[in-house]
Amino acid sequence: MSASQTPPPVPAVTGEDTPTLLVKIFGRDRPGITAGLFETLAAYSLDVIDIEQVVTRGRITLCALVTTPDGGVEGELRARLHTWAESMRLQAEIISGRGDNRPRGTGRSHVTVLGSPLTAEATAAVAARITGVGGNIDRIFRLAKYPVTAVEFAVSGAETEALRTALAPEAAALGVDVAVVASGLHRRAQRLVVMDVDSTLIQDEVIELFAAHAGCQEQVAEVTAAAMRGELDFEQSLHARVALLEGLDESVVDKVRAEVRLTPGARTLIRTLKRLGYQVGVVSGGFTQVTDDLKERLGLDFASANTLEIVDGKLTGRVVGEVVDRAGKARLLRRFAAQAGVPLAQTVAIGDGANDLDMLNTAGLGVAFNAKPVVQEAAHTAVNVPFLDTVLYLLGITREEVEAADAQA
Incomplete structure (x- = not known):
C-alpha cells in the first residue's frame, strides 16, 4: 500500500452495552420501501447491525437493527421515521435496547x-x-x-x-x-445425486413389465415385494425371477422401454440439478436394457444395473456380469463419487427398497422416497408425497428458483 493510500476503516464491533434501535416497518408492500427507510436512516450516520424483510400476501414486515445516533438526536430520528412511514401509509414501531441479537445456540x-x-x-x-x-x-x-x-x-x-x-x-x-x-456450506455443495430406478425414478418395477409379456406377472410381483421388504435375499430373488423370463423375444425390450412411466417430478428434478451443476446417476436392481435408455433420454451422468442375457434373439433367463444388489448399490455410489470427484459427504442417495439401504446410509444424505417402513426408519429422512422433485427442497432449492431456471432455459 502506498503512502498516499488510506487503509479502509475497521468495522466497529457492537458490544452487549452498545445502545441500539430496532426499527420495525409494516403495511402494504410497494416499491421503494426499503430504499426509503435506509435513506431516512442514512442522514444520521448509523451502523446497520441486522436486517430482516418478509412479504406475505402483499404485506411487508421490514426490521432494521441499527446503532443509536450520537448527539442527542434520537427523538428527531424517531419523529422523522414516523413522518416517513405515514407518508408511505405504513406503520412504524421503534424499540430501544442494547447490543445485537442474542447469540444462536450450538448445533x-x-x-x-x-x-x-x-x-x-x-x-x-x-x-x-x-x-x-x-x-x-x-x-x-x-x-x-x-x-x-x-x-x-x-x-x-x-x-x-x-x-x-x-x-x-x-x-x-x-x-x-x-x-x-x-x-453448513456442504448442504448446497452436495454435487452428486444417485437414485434407485424402480418405484423411485420410475413408477414401475421393470421386471414386472417383462413378466407381463411372459405371462407370470403376479408370481414375479410377489417375489419382488418380499425382496423390497427385506424378507428375501435380493440376489437369489433376482435369479429366480429372471429365470421365469426365459424364451422371451428380445423385441420385448423395446416394448418395455415404451411402457416405462417416469415418476411425477422426475424430469424437473434432473433438469434442475443439472442446471445447478450437479451430476446425476442411477443404480438399479433392474436391467441395463432399460437404464441405458433412461440415461440417454434424461441426460444422466452415470447408470448401472444388471444385464439380461440375450442369445440368438431370445432372453436366456439369466443375468450376466456383476450383480447390482444391496451392497452393489453402495459400492457403485462410491465409484460414481470417485469418478465425479465428489466426497461421499457431499452425495445424495434416493431409494425406496431394502436393497437401497446401504446406499442411503453411505451417502451424505439418504432420502427414503415413498419407501417401505424398514427403509423409512433407517434413512436420514423420508419423503412420502408422489413428486420426486420435492427432494430439491431438502437441498434448500426453492420452487421459485426452479421456475426461474426453467424460464432462462
Missing part, C-alpha cells in the same frame, strides 16, 4: 416440513417438538407452495440427530414429511 439444522396441505396443527406440533429438545427457531420461510407446501425452519441449540429422533414420530402421526439436515 444448527434445517428442518423442512412438507404437507399437502400443511395444517396449523402439524406446524404447531413440529414447533413444539423443536422446542422440547432445546431447539430455537431462528427463521422460517416458504420453499414452495406447489405441488406441496414446503417450509423450512432454521433451528439452533439442538443437535441434528436429536431433532430427527424427536420429529420422526410426530411426522408419522400428523401425516406430514419432516426432513432434518445439518446446516
